[in-house]
Amino acid sequence: MNKGIQHITPSGITNRVRRTPTNSALPDGEVITIVTNGANDEIAAQAALRLGQEGIPAKVVHGRYVTNSESHRLDETADGVSAFLILDPDYEGTATAASLPDISNKSKSTRTANKLRLDPAPADSLPPHRSTQSRVDRIVQTVRSFKQKDLPRQRVTPDAYNRFDSSGSGRDPISKEFRKRPEIGEQFELSEDLLQRELELVKAARLSEEVEAFFDVYSQVGARTRFLWQWCVHGAELTTISNVAPQWRRHVCDTKVLSIMLCVLLDDVADEQGNEPLLEALMKIIEGQPAPAMQNFSAKDRKTAEVTQYLSQIYESRISEYPLHDVYKRLLEFDLMQYFNTMRYSCLLNENLSLLNVTEHELYLPHAMHMMSFSTLDLMCTPEFDVHELGRFREAIWHAQCMGRVGNLLSTWEREIEQTDFTSGVFARAVIKGDLNVDQLNASDAPAIEAAILGGGHEQYFLNRWHEHRECLKTKLAEIHSVDLHGFVEAQERFFRMHLACRGAI
Numbered sequence: 181m182n183k184g185i186q187h188i189t190p191s192g193i194t195n196r197v198r199r200t201p202t203n204s205a206l207p208d209g210e211v212i213t214i215v216t217n218g219a220n221d222e223i224a225a226q227a228a229l230r231l232g233q234e235g236i237p238a239k240v241v242h243g244r245y246v247t248n249s250e251s252h253r254l255d256e257t258a259d260g261v262s263a264f265l266i267l268d269p270d271y272e273g274t275a276t277a278a279s280l281p282d283i284s285n286k287s288k289s290t291r292t293a294n295k296l297r298l299d300p301a302p303a304d305s306l307p308p309h310r311s312t313q314s315r316v317d318r319i320v321q322t323v324r325s326f327k328q329k330d331l332p333r334q335r336v337t338p339d340a341y342n343r344f345d346s347s348g349s350g351r352d353p354i355s356k357e358f359r360k361r362p363e364i365g366e367q368f369e370l371s372e373d374l375l376q377r378e379l380e381l382v383k384a385a386r387l388s389e390e391v392e393a394f395f396d397v398y399s400q401v402g403a404r405t406r407f408l409w410q411w412c413v414h415g416a417e418l419t420t421i422s423n424v425a426p427q428w429r430r431h432v433c434d435t436k437v438l439s440i441m442l443c444v445l446l447d448d449v450a451d452e453q454g455n456e457p458l459l460e461a462l463m464k465i466i467e468g469q470p471a472p473a474m475q476n477f478s479a480k481d482r483k484t485a486e487v488t489q490y491l492s493q494i495y496e497s498r499i500s501e502y503p504l505h506d507v508y509k510r511l512l513e514f515d516l517m518q519y520f521n522t523m524r525y526s527c528l529l530n531e532n533l534s535l536l537n538v539t540e541h542e543l544y545l546p547h548a549m550h551m552m553s554f555s556t557l558d559l560m561c562t563p564e565f566d567v568h569e570l571g572r573f574r575e576a577i578w579h580a581q582c583m584g585r586v587g588n589l590l591s592t593w594e595r596e597i598e599q600t601d602f603t604s605g606v607f608a609r610a611v612i613k614g615d616l617n618v619d620q621l622n623a624s625d626a627p628a629i630e631a632a633i634l635g636g637g638h639e640q641y642f643l644n645r646w647h648e649h650r651e652c653l654k655t656k657l658a659e660i661h662s663v664d665l666h667g668f669v670e671a672q673e674r675f676f677r678m679h680l681a682c683r684g685a686i
Contacts, residue, residue, distance in 0.1 A: 214228060215267065216241070216267050221430070222312075227316045265322060266294070266296070267296055375677055382407075382678065383410065385411075387410065391413065394441055397491060398441045398445070401445070401487045407682075414678065416434075416437055419554070420432060421664070423562050423565065425503070428502065429561075435495065435499060435557060439495060439557075446520075447523065454531065458477060461474065462485060471485075499512070508556050512557070512560075515552045525544045536607060536608040536618070545605065549581050549585050551581035562663070565662050572656060573656075575656060580672050583672050584675060587646070587680065589642060590639055591683040593607070597626050600624050602621050610638050653665075657669070
């Protein structure tokens with residue numbers, strides 16, 4: 181399976197490239213890649229299944245994951261990708277023009293790029309099931325029309341592009357320490373160009389109608405800006421495992437953003453307000469326990485509880501629809517309990533900064549990234565997952581979650597000084613190493629705190645930890661076969677760039 185792009189593998193299509201019959205329009209061993217925008221995932225998957233049944237190997241990728249550099253390395257197997265079919269190239273949704281490669285105009289590219297606009301289509305006046313079928317037919321017919329002479333064979337050597345080369349965004353200043361590469365494992369590229377590209381993708385992210393509705397409700401009590409939710413939309417799309425059933429992918433991503441909104445409500449109460457009674461009340465609401473008595477709370481707190489209850493009910497309703505909800509329900513409840521425990525720890529820590537230490541930070545705080553619970557949501561919509569790999573899969577997600585936590589702390593600690601929120605690991609390590617003391621934190625001596633973090637190498641320590649977790653995650657590639665961990669590893673690398681690209685803005 182390709183390592184640079186997340187895939188949708190429709191039912192009936194194996195991950196192995198199949199040989200094409202001699203009467204096919206494609207040369208032997210060639211593959212057509214259908215680039216979709218998120219809205220047409222299911223239609224594209226059905227078309228790929230039809231093409232596969234006709235002997236034309238096809239794979240589906242999300243436009244958000246395709247970058248110009250990947251037009252040169254889409255397949256690291258002996259059988260290369262011949263051509264791209266880009267659906268709705270001007271669609272202003274998940275896959276924007278900024279995220280699609282203009283392969284056809286690249287003079288050095290030997291691949292063919294074709295574009296097909298599905299909307300509006302003449303069949304739109306038909307009933308939904310026939311309209312869907314007509315779109316599938318159009319994709320299949322377009323692929324059939326490709327001429328063999330238009331599909332040159334190109335092979336890529338496995339080591340030709342040994343670094344994932346996405347694109348991110350740059351936010352100055354970025355410490356020179358981020359440029360250093362620790363003497364462990366494979367090198368990881370981190371440049372201003374890559375960071376800038378990821379920022380462009382975040383800014384281009386569009387909120388679905390469902391997320392817009394969640395945002396409207398959240399805004400009644402929450403102050404986080406639209407940019408954060410664009411960031412979350414992009415992050416959810418990027419890190420969702422590629423094997424999620426296409427018809428559920430958009431739904432799952434939106435549910436994850438809703439989950440983050442609920443967690444942001446808790447996080448602000450725990451870290452910024454230090455309001456432990458309200459935090460406990462909100463957690464009971466989310467856990468589905470009987471609504472606590474709120475008469476002794478302020479009007480603002482009661483409104484926060486009301487919004488939390490409303491959004492929580494939507495969350496429960498959405499996840500109850502997932503095909504394997506009952507199979508993984510208890511596991512999801514366990515994952516959410518770990519997040520609640522993290523909020524309790526954060527509240528306790530800000531009450532008594534003498535508790536600061538790196539060990540407990542690395543034990544509790546990674547759960548604030550929600551990636552364990554999000555992976556469980558993914559499994560609820562991944563019927564082909566082999567449950568015998570669940571333990572190894574959870575190990576892989578744990579390392580990814582720790583990687584996500586490092587990105588989060590590196591991108592937020594400066595903002596958190598102003599908010600007097602010192603739960604980040606850089607503060608814990610600075611105190612343990614003697615570069616800071618609790619009195620300086622309690623006094624909110626911002627210049628001294630910032631100088632201690634930058635001068636003590638505490639950012640670099642966590643960057644090194646990110647590399648260590650990345651190497652551990654990569655060891656799982658050979659152990660897990662029912663999900664695409666290659667694409668998942670590279671998604672975590674881009675997720676890290678996302679954090680640094682938006683440093684100080686999330």
